[in-house]
Amino acid sequence: LSRALNVGVVGAGAMGATHVHTIASAVAAARVAAVADVDLERATAVAREVAASRVHADAHDVIADASVEAVLVASPAETHEELVLACLDAGKPVLCEKPLAATVEACRRIVEAEAALGRRLVQVGFMRRYDPAYVELKRLLDGGEVGDPLLLHCVHRNVDLRPSFGSEGALTESVVHDIDVARWLLGREIAAVTVLAPRATRHAPPGVRDPQLVLLEADGGVLVDVESFVRAKYAYDIRCEVVGESGVLALAPRAPVGLRRDGRESVALPGGFETRFAQAYRDELEAWVEGLRAAAPSGPTAWDGYAAGAVTDACLQSLASGRRIDVRLAPRPGLYRASG
Numbered sequence: 001l002s003r004a005l006n007v008g009v010v011g012a013g014a015m016g017a018t019h020v021h022t023i024a025s026a027v028a029a030a031r032v033a034a035v036a037d038v039d040l041e042r043a044t045a046v047a048r049e050v051a052a053s054r055v056h057a058d059a060h061d062v063i064a065d066a067s068v069e070a071v072l073v074a075s076p077a078e079t080h081e082e083l084v085l086a087c088l089d090a091g092k093p094v095l096c097e098k099p100l101a102a103t104v105e106a107c108r109r110i111v112e113a114e115a116a117l118g119r120r121l122v123q124v125g126f127m128r129r130y131d132p133a134y135v136e137l138k139r140l141l142d143g144g145e146v147g148d149p150l151l152l153h154c155v156h157r158n159v160d161l162r163p164s165f166g167s168e169g170a171l172t173e174s175v176v177h178d179i180d181v182a183r184w185l186l187g188r189e190i191a192a193v194t195v196l197a198p199r200a201t202r203h204a205p206p207g208v209r210d211p212q213l214v215l216l217e218a219d220g221g222v223l224v225d226v227e228s229f230v231r232a233k234y235a236y237d238i239r240c241e242v243v244g245e246s247g248v249l250a251l252a253p254r255a256p257v258g259l260r261r262d263g264r265e266s267v268a269l270p271g272g273f274e275t276r277f278a279q280a281y282r283d284e285l286e287a288w289v290e291g292l293r294a295a296a297p298s299g300p301t302a303w304d305g306y307a308a309g310a311v312t313d314a315c316l317q318s319l320a321s322g323r324r325i326d327v328r329l330a331p332r333p334g335l336y337r338a339s340g
């Protein structure tokens with residue numbers, strides 16, 4: 001392909017609009033050919049900013065559009081299964097935002113449909129795998145710099161999210177990123193989970209468990225703890241520390257400039273995922289497009305989406321029951337054997 005790859009974007013909300021702008025401004029090998037949103041005005045406004053030629057209210061019109069070569073799904077989780085399966089039916093590559101689907105059963109149906117097709121068309125939007133700091137952390141870990149890992153400490157704090165973002169959403173929408181990071185960094189599946197919730201912050205709506213403490217038991221006895229705090233108020237703060245046999249690796253604050261004033265030293269913290277992971281979104285989309293052009297997909301697979309979904313499902317059960325829950329994975333189809 002000498003010309004740019006035509007991408008159709010489904011969902012023109014916060015994430016869809018970010019992806020549209022990233023493709024238009026930073027991914028030379030692709031262009032936004034069409035945008036769909038059930039809110040046609042929103043789709044029109046986003047498409048106009050990047051001179052995308054076609055706008056649809058129905059996502060299936062984008063998938064069926066003969067000029068659309070690849071689809072980016074950034075609509076809510078409940079829509080993912082139907083749309084990803086439609087892309088598989090149409091034989092079109094699809095980058096689906098996390099979570100892969102709203103339930104573990106739906107994730108499994110996607111894995112089975114893709115495995116039956118026999119070629120990898122689905123990538124899941126676990127963009128942290130492209131964040132330069134996480135990439136470097138994994139490179140050093142894999143290089144043996146701290147020896148074999150024993151513990152992984154993760155922190156996932158947001159300034160605030162909409163009031164409707166409940167106890168379950170924190171697991172399915174936020175912690176799912178840390179679940180994927182744990183599987184990817186350790187190269188191990190998660191065998192069991194326990195979710196604990198301390199006294200809820202007074203900023204949480206009544207009945208909502210925020211913060212939560214998630215304990216993941218990886219194969220081989222490595223333990224992972226994830227603090228999820230959706231209404232932490234002060235900043236968007238993502239942390240990850242690996243404790244190994246001979247040292248510790250941790251994401252460092254990214255601000256290139258430290259401010260010293262009034263007897264203190266401080267660094268700026270990001271306000272949200274759009275700024276913290278801007279480079280990750282660029283590198284994710286660039287790698288996706290390059291992989292499609294080279295017919296060599298390399299990103300997080302439908303299996304990764306399913307496995308993260310199975311762990312999330314166990315977390316939901318643990319949150320509801322207060323118990324430790326085993327994670328049961330279906331057999332991994334041959335299509336995914338070589339990956340993650």
Ligand SMILES: NC(=O)c1ccc[n+]([C@@H]2O[C@H](COP(=O)([O-])OP(=O)(O)OC[C@H]3O[C@@H](n4cnc5c(N)ncnc54)[C@H](O)[C@@H]3O)[C@@H](O)[C@H]2O)c1
Pocket residue numbers: 010011012013014015016036037038039042057058059074075076077079097098099125126127173273277
């Ligand atoms: N990777 C990340 O860092 C990240 C960050 C935020 C959101 N997300 C994911 O992106 C997805 C969207 O999240 P968001 O925050 O942008 O939500 P949002 O509510 O801001 O936007 C969703 C958009 O999808 C549209 N929509 C709903 N149903 C549709 C359908 N059937 N067809 C077409 N459009 C439809 C809505 O009208 C809305 O404009 C979710 O899966 C979310 O988990 C990922």
